[in-house]
Amino acid sequence: MIEAGGVRLEGVVKRHGATTVLHGVDLAIAPGEFFVLLGPSGSGKTTTLRILAGLETVSAGRVLMEGIDVTAQPPGERDVAMVFQSYALYPHMTVAGNVGFPLKMIGTPPERIEREVLAAANKVGIAHLLQRTPGQLSGGQQQRCALARAIVRQPRLFLLDEPLSNLDAKLRLETRLELHRLQRSLGITTVYVTHDQEEAMTLADRFAVFIEGRIVQVGTPREVYDAPQTVDVAAFIGTPPMNLVPALWDGGVARIGDAVLPVSRSGPRREVIVGVRPADVRIAAQGIPATVERVEDLGDSTIVSFDSGDRLLKQKRDRVTDVREGDAVRLGFAPEAVHLFDPATGERL
């Protein structure tokens, strides 16, 4: 059974007129979990979050919180707090007014509001800004103000819609760490929407990958990275994403063009898609013939792009010294690094 803070979606369908945005989403989020909804834009992840918040109705299916059906409950009765992508701060109120607003709405006495506002502001480091208005804050400070407003009344569910997307790269990394620390210290079940797979990998206890209105995989970051369930997930997770090459699976080998490469499993002869993470690509004596097209030095690592005739393959390595643009090489990989997918369904074999 679901304990305090647990959330469940059962067969949730969302239609806007003739278009279906969500095709029957099932999801169970454990109490206290940091759960990320990950997917490209238009995949239905934000709609799912808004359904959890009660800001969107469902066309079919149920939303359960702590085992209770809240599908028909308006947003105010669900005891959830949300940080919007735009922060949605109230521009005519001070930071203190913004953070204290949810408490004021439930009739908290003023002295108590003042205390709680200060406590929440301290947790996100904006206690010195309480008398400013949102217009006088930087982007990062506005974001913290929105966070403080969300945590001030200790909701049972904490929803975040791409909260870091409006921050610059450096601030995004810092805030990511703080967000994780904050969630752990509060222990509030958190659902976080992002299209950034790095955020999902670093923040999530578990995440769900959304593609075209469907959840295609749910798991821990490690599980999803190590064993993507479909070609789409494989192509979405990882920087750069997995190399995907059509091949003929024949016994214990994969034939890619003229190259014959050993794989860890043997099966009946059939067409497959071979997937190899860029970090697992090796330059070998035998393998797929390719030309070095581009060497991108990122300082701590290097991305090498190879042209193998009809497609581009990527390799990620610590440093590069042995190849230069224009070199002709052969590419191979360890048999256990190979992922195999069905070319017709896209499913993992």
Next chain:
Amino acid sequence: MNGQRPLRKLALAIVAGTGLAVWAFPVLWALLTSFKTERDVLAYPPKFVFVPTLDNYREVLFGASSILPNLASSLVVATLATALTMLFAVPAGYALGRLRYPAKRVSGFYVLATQMLPPVGLVIPYYLALQKVGMLDTYAGLVAMYLTFSLPFAIWLMVSYFEDVPLEMEEAALLDRAGRLRALWHVILPQVRGGIAVTTIFVFLNAWNEFMFAVVLGGNRVRPVTVAMFNFISVEQTQWARLAAGAILAMAPVILLGIFMQRHIVKGLTVGAVKGGGRR
């Protein structure tokens, strides 16, 4: 490059000066005339140097043809019309701007369509309607008729202000347990303060300046200042100096309102132009 700047400034000053002169000329002319005697008014060529007199003001304020009761009448009509208009226009504008309901497009178009009708075509039906219900020459009757054109105009203006408030702000308030009414009161209305000020001023000015409906639907009891001034023009003679004094007195509240609310008006007018301008 250096030579262009002052030249540009001079050209701008000339254009602005010309515009201002064209706009201000009738007002200044009326102001001058209001301090002249009837004899000076008719002097040709016009006199710019004359002995100023306050007789005209004394006459139109405290004389036999005092316009004070008419100024009061105008104030009652304009204030009532404005208050009632805003009372309905704010919630209606919010509904049209925010809520999703099936006939939204149609009702929005209807509101605009009422603004396209020539008012002169409505005077006779309005007269007949008010006569039937015995409300000719009453404040209630005149105000009710003013509502028929000020309300659509005010709703239409308010819709654009409400549409500028980000939906997410309202959703945030709903999640913060405000409920729709308290979200409107605590979060949405404060954002459209400028818009409410602008709309109020426009509606008030329209009602204050209105002449045609007032002259037809009013009478001896309800006679706004615009109609009263008309009395200075008669078949035998036109009392230009008194008319001018009356006009200055009638214009004064309008001009003062404009000057005091200038900041609000300009802000309110530009909010829609710059996206998010109202949020900073």
